[in-house]
Amino acid sequence: MNYFALLKGRTRALLTDFSSLAVIIIAVAVSIYISQYSGTENAKGIMIEVVNEDRGTLGERLTEILSYEEGYEFEVKTYDEAIKNLAGNKAQGIIEIAPDFSEKISRSEYESLVRVTVMADSYEMKTFTEMVINDAIKVWSEELVKKRIGEIEGATQDDIDEFCENTKDAWYTDGLLDIVSVMGKEDDTQKEETFFGIRWYAFFAMFYLCISGTWMCGYSSTGLLRRVTGRRGKISLLFAFQSLPGIVVSLLGFIPVLLTSAHPHPVKVFISFVIYICSSAAFALIICCISGKFSNLVLISPIATMVVSLFSGLLCELPDWAKVWDLTSVIVPGHWFYNAIFDKRYFAGAILVLAGWFMTGMFISWIFSKKKRSE
Amino acid sequence: MNPFSFVLYDIKRLFGHGKTAFIAMFSPIPVVLMFGLFMAPLLIDKGDAFYSVAILSEDDNNRVSQLMNIIIDYEVKTGNIAIYPVKERETGEKLVDDGKVAIFIYIPPNTYLDSMSGKKAVMEFYYSPTHAFDALVLYTGLKSSVSVFGQGIGVVDSGIQIAQKLGLSEDEILNIWNEGISDLLNLFIHRGRVIGKNGIFNFGADYHFRLVIAVLFATCSYLSSFPVIYLTSLDLSETFSKRSIPTKKLFGYYVARIISGAILIISSFLIMFPIARALRSIKINFALSVIPGIILTSFAFSALAVLLGSLFKRGQSALWAGLYFGTASIAAVSFLSDKADLPKVLSFLMRISPFRASVSIFSNAMFNFVAERYTFDLFILFCAFAIFSVAGFIIYRKRSAL
Numbered sequence: 001m002n003y004f005a006l007l008k009g010r011t012r013a014l015l016t017d018f019s020s021l022a023v024i025i026i027a028v029a030v031s032i033y034i035s036q037y038s039g040t041e042n043a044k045g046i047m048i049e050v051v052n053e054d055r056g057t058l059g060e061r062l063t064e065i066l067s068y069e070e071g072y073e074f075e076v077k078t079y080d081e082a083i084k085n086l087a088g089n090k091a092q093g094i095i096e097i098a099p100d101f102s103e104k105i106s107r108s109e110y111e112s113l114v115r116v117t118v119m120a121d122s123y124e125m126k127t128f129t130e131m132v133i134n135d136a137i138k139v140w141s142e143e144l145v146k147k148r149i150g151e152i153e154g155a156t157q158d159d160i161d162e163f164c165e166n167t168k169d170a171w172y173t174d175g176l177l178d179i180v181s182v183m184g185k186e187d188d189t190q191k192e193e194t195f196f197g198i199r200w201y202a203f204f205a206m207f208y209l210c211i212s213g214t215w216m217c218g219y220s221s222t223g224l225l226r227r228v229t230g231r232r233g234k235i236s237l238l239f240a241f242q243s244l245p246g247i248v249v250s251l252l253g254f255i256p257v258l259l260t261s262a263h264p265h266p267v268k269v270f271i272s273f274v275i276y277i278c279s280s281a282a283f284a285l286i287i288c289c290i291s292g293k294f295s296n297l298v299l300i301s302p303i304a305t306m307v308v309s310l311f312s313g314l315l316c317e318l319p320d321w322a323k324v325w326d327l328t329s330v331i332v333p334g335h336w337f338y339n340a341i342f343d344k345r346y347f348a349g350a351i352l353v354l355a356g357w358f359m360t361g362m363f364i365s366w367i368f369s370k371k372k373r374s375e
Numbered sequence: 376m377n378p379f380s381f382v383l384y385d386i387k388r389l390f391g392h393g394k395t396a397f398i399a400m401f402s403p404i405p406v407v408l409m410f411g412l413f414m415a416p417l418l419i420d421k422g423d424a425f426y427s428v429a430i431l432s433e434d435d436n437n438r439v440s441q442l443m444n445i446i447i448d449y450e451v452k453t454g455n456i457a458i459y460p461v462k463e464r465e466t467g468e469k470l471v472d473d474g475k476v477a478i479f480i481y482i483p484p485n486t487y488l489d490s491m492s493g494k495k496a497v498m499e500f501y502y503s504p505t506h507a508f509d510a511l512v513l514y515t516g517l518k519s520s521v522s523v524f525g526q527g528i529g530v531v532d533s534g535i536q537i538a539q540k541l542g543l544s545e546d547e548i549l550n551i552w553n554e555g556i557s558d559l560l561n562l563f564i565h566r567g568r569v570i571g572k573n574g575i576f577n578f579g580a581d582y583h584f585r586l587v588i589a590v591l592f593a594t595c596s597y598l599s600s601f602p603v604i605y606l607t608s609l610d611l612s613e614t615f616s617k618r619s620i621p622t623k624k625l626f627g628y629y630v631a632r633i634i635s636g637a638i639l640i641i642s643s644f645l646i647m648f649p650i651a652r653a654l655r656s657i658k659i660n661f662a663l664s665v666i667p668g669i670i671l672t673s674f675a676f677s678a679l680a681v682l683l684g685s686l687f688k689r690g691q692s693a694l695w696a697g698l699y700f701g702t703a704s705i706a707a708v709s710f711l712s713d714k715a716d717l718p719k720v721l722s723f724l725m726r727i728s729p730f731r732a733s734v735s736i737f738s739n740a741m742f743n744f745v746a747e748r749y750t751f752d753l754f755i756l757f758c759a760f761a762i763f764s765v766a767g768f769i770i771y772r773k774r775s776a777l
Contacts, residue, residue, distance in 0.1 A: 046714075088751055114570055137523055141562060152541050155537070159540070170526055170530050173526070177522070178498070178518070179497065179499070180498075182499055184479075184504060294691055299398050303403075303405060303598075307405050310409050311409070
């Protein structure tokens, strides 16, 4: 049995299949982008319409304070214009300042001074409402202090004007009270770096192996398996040689991602990725056998890789309440790769999981092959 | 063959085409369930506390503790936050490290005096890495509130300087100062009321969750259209290219394919939607308003699938095109739709994207319902359906042997 001929044929097929090759190229580009720029991006340029219907002057002051908020672009419009822009997806939210905004503040009333309409168009809107409340509070605080000054005997408008001048920039400087966040320890590992670039590449690489595995779809049905066994070849070696080009392409794509991630232990992560990608190839074999044909594979691959990667914590951190997941995800290759990234023990577990998936893959492909033969 | 029979025949073909149609219908379930489990605490409106917080105040002056109480009191009452006072800093940090609580807030000695005497005072928000996702949402709200209070102290101080200039006695100034700080604290008590709500944090306003679930909905329904792409391409390259079919009959097949495709996509919605509703307890009136969006999305995606299937001679190429088009659309909606500084062409394409309209219609109709955006999105979906249908039929007709 000439396994190298199989390897050569598969390599040629893989390198000329630009459709699937594009997946890994895009994966490398996206992962490098994540490694380089994740965490540096804020809510840039989210458009918010401000409808100032206030009959007094404080609404204008609120608009001014709002305009200094970073990450948002504020436009003062009429209600009709604002709603038109919101409807047409040109804006993501509307802040309506009530007509009696100034009046209520001067009477120390606080009920419904501002109305906020937010469209769920962005992940960055989490604390948008808090920001609007804070800015309304700022206007209110100024007014309260002005009122106190006005109550002092002998105070004139000039004194209030002086106060306004002194406090003009008070809201744009650091406050005298602050709170800082400190991330706690977890098993003596400081996870200040998330390494999302590496983790997401692992997800993409598994998807690539699945989606480029049309040869495995036909693996059990086209007679390739039968021919190999007929020539006394070994199924495991056939699979190893056929899947090798995909593994090598994934590994080559991983190198720039790893280098740009600035991981402190690149060699360790690379070794763990080698084991991970081999396990992923076995996983892909199972997915492809179950799919049977490309039209099924194209549906199952994204779902299966997404679920498995989410399960193992590669796509995002597993929350604390998901302890059961954390325990059960030991059967998933991504779990051990995740451990390796964060400097935890991984080697024995990863090897066992690789062996387990490989055996399962062989068994399932054999079952499907038998089923096809009987049909 | 009457039109109904055309549709029935095509549905049989689509659903009878191996297991593809059933996979398309049922594949969203694991994704939605995984997502539901992942977001579990956010999805449960009532029940156990969402945040468990240990607090230690080493400041003798109770003003800062009072402020913290004001900020989180409403959330404690509503069960969103559970407070565990501790006596030592090490105990608080250990509770977080051991996973017993998610957050430890530490107020150092002289925090109040320092901030009042013009020296910056900093508190600490110690959180567990496993709670990073949710703890940082609380932190952002807390930080903005505390910072505004800190800036407010500066504003009160400016008022005091004017009072000093006006020659007030020390007692009078102290009185004004205390009143000023009380005013500030009072403002914080009523924070939420500014927008007509209670509390200071907007736990219900989980906009990121709404966006994610809407993106999942649209993505899964788009994936459900893949069998339509494949079968259309297969029909045109095999059956229709070998046989001459009159335009009228061809039109019948074409319409039947779009309708059966839409039925397949609606079926996947019928599976996804009750799960989403159960997970998030969406109100019935909001739930019903999604239905026109589901129908139009299904027709628009089905027409798009038939168009893609007609464009390519090989079924595999058509599926690849569908995969790339879908990925680009999902990525654009997920990462670009909120950006105001996009190039004009891209910004326009985003506005008219049927995928964006579909995502927007779900997030909007299921949660807050802005009628104007809803109407616009329906209009976009209808236009997309019309354009894809017309363009699709022209190519469909051209590709079949007449």
